[in-house]
Amino acid sequence: MLETKNKAQRAKSVDRLLGQLVERILPHWQAETGRDGDFALADCQLLESIASSLFNQSLSAESTDPSGPAGFNGPVASLIARLPPGDLEALHMVASDFVETQSSLLLRQGLKHFSRAGLLAFFLSAFYEKMRFNAPPSRTKGGRLSRLKRPGSAYFTPPALAYLAAQQGLDQFFAGRSEALPGLDDLPQICDPAMGTGLYLVAALDYLHSRRPDLSRHFLADRYLSGCDFDAITCGAAQVCLHLAASPGPGTFKNLIWADGLQDDWRGRQSRASGVDREARSDSLPRRFDIVLSNPPWDIVKTAGALSRVNRAKAAQLRVSFTRQGQGDTSWYKLFLERCFQLLAPGGVASLLLPFSFCGDKGAAPLRRLLFEQSSLHSLLGFINEDNSFAIHLQFKYILLTFSRPAIDHSFAFEKTAGFRAKFGLRARLDNLFDDTFFYPLSLVEQIGGKNFVISAFESDAEIAFNRAVYDGNRLFSSLVEASDHNIFFRREFDMTLDRPKLVQATGGSGKPGQMLLPLLEGRQIGPFQVGKASSTAQHFMTCSAYRRRVAAGTVKIGFISISSVFNTRTMIAAILPDLPCGNSLPTLVFKGKDGSEGAGAGDEIGAVEKALFVCGVFNSFVFDCLLRSRMSGTNLSYHLLGDLPVPDFDGLALDLRRAIVALVALLSLKPAGAACGSEQSTNYASFFIPLWRQDSERSGAELAKCLLRYRVWLEVLLLHSYKISGPESDYIFRHCRLPAALLARRRRIDSSGAVDQVSAAPRSFFRVDKELVPDQRLTNLVHDAFSSIELGALSAFLAAGNFDAPLPAHVEAAIEERFATGRVNLLLYDRVVLTDR
Numbered sequence: 001m002l003e004t005k006n007k008a009q010r011a012k013s014v015d016r017l018l019g020q021l022v023e024r025i026l027p028h029w030q031a032e033t034g035r036d037g038d039f040a041l042a043d044c045q046l047l048e049s050i051a052s053s054l055f056n057q058s059l060s061a062e063s064t065d066p067s068g069p070a071g072f073n074g075p076v077a078s079l080i081a082r083l084p085p086g087d088l089e090a091l092h093m094v095a096s097d098f099v100e101t102q103s104s105l106l107l108r109q110g111l112k113h114f115s116r117a118g119l120l121a122f123f124l125s126a127f128y129e130k131m132r133f134n135a136p137p138s139r140t141k142g143g144r145l146s147r148l149k150r151p152g153s154a155y156f157t158p159p160a161l162a163y164l165a166a167q168q169g170l171d172q173f174f175a176g177r178s179e180a181l182p183g184l185d186d187l188p189q190i191c192d193p194a195m196g197t198g199l200y201l202v203a204a205l206d207y208l209h210s211r212r213p214d215l216s217r218h219f220l221a222d223r224y225l226s227g228c229d230f231d232a233i234t235c236g237a238a239q240v241c242l243h244l245a246a247s248p249g250p251g252t253f254k255n256l257i258w259a260d261g262l263q264d265d266w267r268g269r270q271s272r273a274s275g276v277d278r279e280a281r282s283d284s285l286p287r288r289f290d291i292v293l294s295n296p297p298w299d300i301v302k303t304a305g306a307l308s309r310v311n312r313a314k315a316a317q318l319r320v321s322f323t324r325q326g327q328g329d330t331s332w333y334k335l336f337l338e339r340c341f342q343l344l345a346p347g348g349v350a351s352l353l354l355p356f357s358f359c360g361d362k363g364a365a366p367l368r369r370l371l372f373e374q375s376s377l378h379s380l381l382g383f384i385n386e387d388n389s390f391a392i393h394l395q396f397k398y399i400l401l402t403f404s405r406p407a408i409d410h411s412f413a414f415e416k417t418a419g420f421r422a423k424f425g426l427r428a429r430l431d432n433l434f435d436d437t438f439f440y441p442l443s444l445v446e447q448i449g450g451k452n453f454v455i456s457a458f459e460s461d462a463e464i465a466f467n468r469a470v471y472d473g474n475r476l477f478s479s480l481v482e483a484s485d486h487n488i489f490f491r492r493e494f495d496m497t498l499d500r501p502k503l504v505q506a507t508g509g510s511g512k513p514g515q516m517l518l519p520l521l522e523g524r525q526i527g528p529f530q531v532g533k534a535s536s537t538a539q540h541f542m543t544c545s546a547y548r549r550r551v552a553a554g555t556v557k558i559g560f561i562s563i564s565s566v567f568n569t570r571t572m573i574a575a576i577l578p579d580l581p582c583g584n585s586l587p588t589l590v591f592k593g594k595d596g597s598e599g600a601g602a603g604d605e606i607g608a609v610e611k612a613l614f615v616c617g618v619f620n621s622f623v624f625d626c627l628l629r630s631r632m633s634g635t636n637l638s639y640h641l642l643g644d645l646p647v648p649d650f651d652g653l654a655l656d657l658r659r660a661i662v663a664l665v666a667l668l669s670l671k672p673a674g675a676a677c678g679s680e681q682s683t684n685y686a687s688f689f690i691p692l693w694r695q696d697s698e699r700s701g702a703e704l705a706k707c708l709l710r711y712r713v714w715l716e717v718l719l720l721h722s723y724k725i726s727g728p729e730s731d732y733i734f735r736h737c738r739l740p741a742a743l744l745a746r747r748r749r750i751d752s753s754g755a756v757d758q759v760s761a762a763p764r765s766f767f768r769v770d771k772e773l774v775p776d777q778r779l780t781n782l783v784h785d786a787f788s789s790i791e792l793g794a795l796s797a798f799l800a801a802g803n804f805d806a807p808l809p810a811h812v813e814a815a816i817e818e819r820f821a822t823g824r825v826n827l828l829l830y831d832r833v834v835l836t837d838r
Contacts, residue, residue: 015126017090018126019130021087021090021091021094021127022130022131024087024090025050025087025091046131047124047127047128047236047237047240047241048240050124051241051243051244053091053092054092054120054123054244094123095123098123099116099119099120102119102122102159102160103116103119105429106160108432109160109164109432111160111164113163113166113167113203113207114163114203115245117244117245117246117247118203118245121198121199121242121244121245122158122159122162122199122202122241124197125156125197126156128241129197155392156197156199156295157199157200157353158428159199159203160389160428160429161295161400161428162200162202162203162295163203163206164381164400165200165203165293165351165352165353165400166203166204166206166293166351167207168351168378168379168402169291169292169349169350169351169402170204170207170291170349172378172402173188173290173291173348181212182211188224188290188291189224189226189290189291189345190204190224190225190289190290190293191225191226191227191289191293191343192226192227192228192292192293192294193228193340193343194229194295194297194336195228195235195256195294196238196295197238197241198237198239198241198242198256200227200294201221201225201227202242202245204225204293205217205220205242208220208224218246218247221246221253222253222254225242225253225256226255226256226257227256227257228256228258228259228260228261229258230258230261232258235256235257238256239253239256242256261296261336261339262321262322262335288344289343289344289348290345290347290348290349291349292344292349292352293350293351294340294350294352294353295352295353296332296335296336296337297332297336298332298333298355299332300331301314301318301329301331318335322338322339323366324366324369324370325338325363326361326363326364326366327362327363328361331363333354333355333358334363334367336352337354337358337367338370340352341371345405346405346407347405347407348404348405349403349404350401350402350403351400351401352401352402354399355398356382356397356398356457357634358399358401359380359382359399359454359455359456359457359633360455360633360641361633362638362640365451365453368452368455371401372442372445374406375403375405376403376405377402377403377420377442379400379402379420379422380399380400380401380402380420380440380455381399381422381424381426381437382399382422382423382426382457383397383398383400383426383428384396384425384427385427386427387427387428387429389428389429395567395635397633419442419444420440421438421439422437422438422458423437423459424457424458424459425457425459438458438460438461440458444464444467444468448468450476450644452644454644456630456631457630457633458630459762462728462732463630463732465729465732466626466728466732466733467630469724469726470646470723470724470725470729471646473646473723474647474648474723476643476644476646476647477644477647478644481589481643487591487592487608488589488590488592489589490588490589490639491557491588491590492582492588493550493581493582493588494520494542494581494583495583496584502542503520503541503542504517504541504542504543517541517542517544518542518544518580518581519540519541519580520538520539520542520580520581520583521538521559521577521580521581521582521586522538522582522583522585522586523559523562523563523585523586524561524585525586526573526577526586527573528573528668529620529668530668531576531577542581551579553579555579555590556592556608556612557576557577557589557591557612558576558577558615558616558619559574559575559582559586559587560572560574560619560637561573561574561586562584562586562636562638564632564635564637565635566632566763567763567764569769570620570625571625571628571629571632571637572620572625572628574615574616575669576613576665589612591608591609591611591615592608610662611650613661613662613666613669614650614658614661614662614665616665616669617662617664618647618648618719621715621716621719621720622716622733622734622766622780623719623720623723623725623733624645624647625766631644631645646723648723654799656799657718657722657799660718660798660799661722663802663804664711664714664718664804667708668712668715702820706816706817706820707805709782709816710804710807710808711804712779712783713782713783713786713812714786714798714804714806714808716783716786716787717783717790717795718795720783720787721795725787727788730784731784734765734780734781734783735762735765736765736767737765737766737767737769737781737784738775738781739767739775740775741771741772741775767780773819774818776815777815777816777818782815785812785815789809789812
């Protein structure tokens, strides 16, 4: 018997209890049907039996006349009647717990348009999801364990998000309509072209019934709801879920169709439920819809593997019908977004759940332009999966996007739409979804989003003000790269999969006689400014000849870690690289000579190295990292993303300021790994680094660590001035960095009642840097205090003297001494790397 003691425990354990319930009921069903394998179309009969039982239980809870269910097909309650009494009682108890906890959650979040019948349909969908996708793996004929993959990596929508999407879309549709009871012709036609188990349609049905409570739920569902899904079994489950939400009522829902939602014409398709074919009435489907609600699949159309040729052909065919897909992979969500726009009638509203990559991916730029220029964007709510609303990574981010087509069906100018309401960092099960949204002006997208219309995840007016100020006074990195006189190029040198034949597995630096093996650098081997000992930490090697066929000798380059997160201690980590091959996790920027050659030519070596050092310093700065965190939507750092960020103008800086920045980066890059790999790998930097190395050659241990920390602080101060940062902007960059270590050590958690115990710092701030130290000794606060205390006169004197050992303000120097008095040297040490900024 499954029992819980109180409401808080039920709220915490209902998902676990549901999983246990599935494990107990599924064997009974398999014994009844004589099958032992994957979920099949005929298994929708099990859902009908469970829906029948839930329907009777629901009537018993709401009235004194528990009449039999109507509209269910198949063996109604045949399985349920033979279940052990404890399992049947557990089924009803877990369903009641689910309805109770979800009702409390929805009310707390300001969502009012829901019903018990609708939440029971969500429970039935959760049962189906666990039964089909979370069931234990089955044995194949060869004896191997096999777990069924989800078609299109589809995850069904939790109640909070489905009801929020329905309310956002329908509120917008009814905005300005004064009639208390809209007429039958005034109610909207609603569609979900990737309906799954029909949860958006269930939420829309509850909303429609709240507007017209005099009409039967079955009549509203049959007349105003349409949907399709490419998976026949899931479509059958949608039929059962909607019956549970809309019953009593006879017959089937003729507009729930088994079809491909991307097809131009759904007519002539068949809808299958419970193993029975039902011909769809072709004249019942509208050509366009007033409301489109959807959570489309988020996977890409795979073009690799056994079906690569078929999928490439399919992707090419789809791009003929959908012309706003941009470059890169063909993603299902982008195809369905364009399809939803096509399905909208003039004045219609769409509310869609999409991955957060829509906001920033270059491939989604044509779709963003479509929405900005040919629709009215109403709201964009950004979520993070910390509450595990979806059974995917907790740091995964997604959005709820609401927009409408103009009432007159033609394009209108971008400037005519002033902006939209936005909020980011929400958690669907925990946060109030309507409070504290801010107005996001589309002029900001134009200014900061660049030609790709990137939507940055701003969380406050202070963040907007910071970005506006920095973008106004500096140039985009892409413009610096594209300038012909700079000769900077982005390159991925070797792919770990495509170039595998070129790689050599070895434990040392020698191969065949006369053959020199070079270690392959990867992202894990670099830290801020420095590279670890490549030969001792490399997992793969490559012959020098194979490397030289792709990269010229003496190439000047920097590398950065390609996979990162806005929630890491630091998001951007870059270093000057030795002349060694790099894998795909370490993309590079190559700095060529004025003649276009990759090797630094005579008389031009220092110029190329200077530019590389300057860019390396900018990339590792707090201000650049802060800008990156506002724009980064996923975990992949690409040139497209970096190119749209502002950097100081290399040519426009004062000569002494530029030289000081370059020299400080060189000092922080002491003894790069290439210096120990032979003359061929070190000559490209030698003439610039060696004089600076001699400056610190006699220092060791804590003395050198103090110097490196002082160099780091001076470099950050100079870069803040180069960016033309003022006091308020610096306060924003280093916000929440003075929180006590005891508070920052607490991990965020969700207790049994759903309350959140969390750090009070903004998740994208730099509070994680040196958080184990007292606030005054952390690198962030050393920089902030130095920048706030050093006057322009003192800065000019520092630059004129060229003495990089010059002391910082007295209270900053005192904090540095206290930092090392504890014996904790956690910065970059001479001849090795401690990756503490990761």
